Amino acid sequence: MLGRLVSLLVWTRAPGIPVKHRVKVSQNWKHGRCRRETLLKWKRNLMPWMQLDGECLYLSQAEDIGAYRLRPDRAGIQRHPHAIFSGHQEDVCRFVLADSHIVSGGGDGNIILHEMHGSYSVKFSAHEQEVNCVDFRGGIIVSGSRDRTAKVWSLSPSRAGQCLHTIQTEDRVWSIAISPLLSSFVTGTACCGHTSPLRIWDLESGQLETCLGTDFHRGAGVLDVLYETPFSLLSCGYDTYIRYWDLRASTRKCVLEWEEPHDSALYCVRSDGNHMLASGSSYYGVVRVWDKRQSRCLQSFSLSSPTSSPVYCLCFNTTHLYAALASALHVLDFTAP
Numbered sequence: 001m002l003g004r005l006v007s008l009l010v011w012t013r014a015p016g017i018p019v020k021h022r023v024k025v026s027q028n029w030k031h032g033r034c035r036r037e038t039l040l041k042w043k044r045n046l047m048p049w050m051q052l053d054g055e056c057l058y059l060s061q062a063e064d065i066g067a068y069r070l071r072p073d074r075a076g077i078q079r080h081p082h083a084i085f086s087g088h089q090e091d092v093c094r095f096v097l098a099d100s101h102i103v104s105g106g107g108d109g110n111i112i113l114h115e116m117h118g119s120y121s122v123k124f125s126a127h128e129q130e131v132n133c134v135d136f137r138g139g140i141i142v143s144g145s146r147d148r149t150a151k152v153w154s155l156s157p158s159r160a161g162q163c164l165h166t167i168q169t170e171d172r173v174w175s176i177a178i179s180p181l182l183s184s185f186v187t188g189t190a191c192c193g194h195t196s197p198l199r200i201w202d203l204e205s206g207q208l209e210t211c212l213g214t215d216f217h218r219g220a221g222v223l224d225v226l227y228e229t230p231f232s233l234l235s236c237g238y239d240t241y242i243r244y245w246d247l248r249a250s251t252r253k254c255v256l257e258w259e260e261p262h263d264s265a266l267y268c269v270r271s272d273g274n275h276m277l278a279s280g281s282s283y284y285g286v287v288r289v290w291d292k293r294q295s296r297c298l299q300s301f302s303l304s305s306p307t308s309s310p311v312y313c314l315c316f317n318t319t320h321l322y323a324a325l326a327s328a329l330h331v332l333d334f335t336a337p
Contacts, residue, residue: 021335024335025318025319025334025335028334028335028336029289029299029334032299032301033334034301034321034332034333034334034336035332035333035336036301036303036330036331036332036333037076037330037331037333038328038329038330039076039077039322039328039329039330039331040059040068040077040079040328040329041327041328041329042061042327042328043327044327045309045326045327046060046061046062046091046326046327047091047093047312047326048060048061048312048313048324048325048329049092049093049094049095049312049313049324050313050314050315050322050324050329051095051096051097051315052315052316052317052322053097055069055070056068056069056070057070057077057315057322058095058097058102059324059329060091060092060095060104062091062092063086063087063088063089063090063091063092063106064084064085064086064088064092065084065085065086065092065095065102065104065114066081066083066084066085067081067082067083067084067085067116068080068081068082069082073335076331083116085102085104085112085114085121087110087112087114087121087123088104088106088107088108088110088112089106089108089110090106090107090108090130091106091107092104092105092106092107093105093106093107093130093131093132093133094131094132094133094134095134096134096135096136097116098136098137099136100115100116100117101113101114101115101116101136102114102116103134103135103136103141104134105126105130105131105132105133105134105143105145106130106131107130107131108130109125109126109127109128109129109130109131109145109147110123110124110125110126110131111123111124111126111131111134111141111143111153113141113155122161124153124161126143126145126151126153126163127143127145127146127147127149127151128145128147129145129146129147130145130146131143131144131145132144132145132146132172132173132174132175133173133174133175133176133188134176135176135177135178135185136155136178137178137180137182138178138182139154139155139156140152140153140154140155140178140182140203141153141155142176142178142185142203143176144169144173144174144175144176144187144189145172145173146172146173148168148169148170148171148172148173148193149166149167149168149169149173150166150167150169150173150176150185150187150201151163151165151166151167152164152165152167152185152203152206164206165205165206166206167187167201167206169187169189169194169199170189170193170194171189171190171191171192171193171194171197171221172189172190172192172221173187173188173189173190174188174189174190174221174222174223174237175187175188175222175223175224175225175235175237176188176225177225177226177227177233178203178227179203179227179230180227180229180230181230182203183202183203183204184200184201184202184203184209185200185201185203186198186199186200186201186212186225186227186233187199187201187225188221188222188223188224188225188235188237189221189222190219190221191216191217191218191219191220191221191222191238192218192219192221195216196211196212196213196216197216197220197221197222197237198211198212198213198222198225198235198245199211199212200212200247200251210251211251212235212245212251212252212254213243213245213251213252213253213254214252214253216239217239219238219239220237220238220239221237221238222235222236222237222238223236223237223238223265223266223267223268224236224237224266224267224268224269226269226270226271228271228273231246231247231248232244232245232246232247233245233247234269234271234277235269236266236267236268236269236279237265237266238265239265240259240260240263240264240265240266241257241258241259241260241266242257242258242260242266242269242277242279242290243256243257244256244257244292256292258277258290258295258297260279260281260288261296261297262281262283262286264281264282264283264286265281265282265310266279266280266281266282267280267281267282267310267311267312267313268280268311268312268313268314270314270315270316272316275291275292275293276289276290276291276292277289277290277291277292278290278314278316278321279314280310280311280312280313280314280323281310281311282310282311283308283310284302284303284304284305284307284308284309285302285303285304285305285308285309285310285311285323285325285330286300286301286302286303286311287300287301287303287311287314287321287323287332288300288301301332303323303325303330304325304326304328309325309326309327310325310326311323311324311325312324312325312326319333319334319335320332320333320334320335321334
């Protein structure tokens, strides 16, 4: 089944690759055959975040975000960034790429907006404590913080940097995402002060629309959320599950779920928008590949054994998977052997 899944992924996303090579790559994904390489190392443990944008990989390291060009074979990156985006006084917690801009939230409580291909940037004081998560769509920023609030910000020319709504979440906000319809956003919280870690809020009014799921255990915090479509989203976190929610079917119960087999928290989840998922675990740099049509993971890769590190962020394309750990950036290259 994974062979069919990845064959489809390779066919639709890599029209410039010869058919024979696509088949080889799909078989490598199916059987877990890949070349592992450490692309970058840094001296102290960090909590990096990462985004892949065409031929460039953006990676946060402490207070800065570096833009690294991929090599033509995509198996590596240039050793030095061709651009660095700075301005935070403490570590960057999360950032997002959208509309030719980078929006980042930092441990200093600030949000910074950078032009990706220009020199313009603006910084504004957003929260009393670290900004754990941000998202940006359609001229709107949403942010979540350790100070137990989520905020909505305008970037329209007449209201740039103005806070439109401050939402009391009763919990630390670990993850946040704006719906593709630009009508609402979802917050993933720590599930300590409030019993619903996943809540959807109206973007215009700031009012609560609905809570997702029921009977979460205390501490079942949601560390990552991802909209696939306006009506479906993925979540993962401390309770070791990836959950797939279809808002048209039910808000009380997810339609599918997958459990991390070693009872590890899940720090991140990514999707190809079809059947393929990849998740990053909290121990030994374990990356897992999943097919939504199966209950068990299809492949797993340990990137930090014998030492242990979470996979703080990952991203993948047709041929490569990139994973950011506490002290290194790794790649799995499925074009070889």
